[in-house]
Amino acid sequence: MLSERQQKILRAIVDEYIVHAEPVGSRTVSKREDIGFSAATVRNEMADLEEMGFLEQPHTSAGRIPSQIGYRYYVDHLMGPERLKRSDLIMIRQLFASQMDALEQTIQQTVSILSRITNYTSIMLGPELYDNKLKHLQVIPLHDRMAVVILVTDTGHVDQRRITVPEGVSLSWIEQMVNLLNAKLSGVPLFRLKRTVYKELYQELSRHAEHYEYLQGIIDQMLVADQEGRIFTSGTTNILTQPEFKDVEKVKALMELFEETDTVVQLLSNQEDTGVQIRIGQENHLEAVNNCSIVSASFTVNGRSLGTIGVLGPTRMDYRKVVSLLEVLTRDFSEHLRRIYG
The missing domain is CATH 1.10.10.10 (Winged helix-like DNA-binding domain superfamily/Winged helix DNA-binding domain)
Known part of the structure; x- marks a missing residue:
C-alpha cells in the first residue's frame, strides 16, 4: 500500500x-x-x-x-468520477431521444459520437443481428465432401458458409437435418437460434447419436453470427494525433489490427455483463496494443448482454472521462434497445 x-x-x-x-x-x-x-x-x-x-x-x-x-x-x-460536459450529455441524449428504428444506424451514430467526444478510437461489437429472424436455411451440395449452407433472414440478409462433410455422413442426411431446423426455427430471432436448438431440439437431435457430435459442429457453423457485420468502428486514425504514436511502426501495427476482424473481436472479448472494464497495455495480450488501453462495457436487454462498446487509446488515456462516458452510453443505449425490442 x-x-x-x-x-x-x-x-x-x-x-x-x-x-x-x-x-x-x-x-x-x-x-x-x-x-x-x-x-x-x-x-x-x-x-x-x-x-x-x-x-x-x-x-x-x-x-x-x-x-x-x-x-x-x-x-x-x-480515480474518481468525472462530471461530463453538459454539451456532451445533450449530444448523447439527443441521439437516443430520436426515434431511430434502424439498429445499425443507431450503433454507427453511437460509436461516432464516442470517438468525437474522446478523440480516441471507438469500437462496438453490435448485437448479433438482434432485430433479424430466421426465414430459412438451405443446403447446396458442392461435391461428396463439401456443401454450402445458406441462411436467409426475414429482412433479406443472406449469409453462406461452407461445411465439410465427413466420411459416413450423407448429404441427404444433412438435408434432412436442415429441414428439421427449418420446421422448428423459422421466425426465431437469430441471437436465440443456438439456444433454441439445444433447448428444444435436443431430444430429436440426440436420436442421431452416431452423428450427434458432428451435428453440433455443423449447427455451430451454420448459426454463428457474421462477425464482420457486428463490428462498428469510428476514429481509427485518431491515434495518429497522440504524441506517443509518432513511431510509424507502432501506427502500422495498429492500423493492420483494425483490418483483422477476429483480432478486433478478441480485444473486446471476455467482457463482463455489468460494469466497465479497463485493460492497460500488456494486459491486452496483443503486441500491437502494448502501448494502448482499452476501456469497455456491455449493453444489455432484460439482463442479457447483447454487445460491447469500447474505447482504444494510449495508456495516457483520460480514464475518468472515458469511464464516465461509457457508463452513460451503455445505460442509455440499453434503455433504447428495450424501448425498441421490449
Missing part, C-alpha cells in the same frame, strides 16, 4: 501527464493546490515511487511518467 502522500503525488503525476503528455517534474507537482508539499519532498517520494515500479524516468528528462503499474493503481484506487 502507498502512503496517503504517495497516493496524492501519483494521482497528480498521472493527471498532469494525461493532460500535457510531458514528463512531470517535482516542481510542477509541488505547485498544485491539492499537494501542499515542497519540491524536495515530492522529489524524494517520486524516487521511491519509481523504485516501487509506479513511475518511470525517460532518459532525456528529469521528470517522471506513470508506468503501466502506476496507471493500474490509479484506475483501481485513485
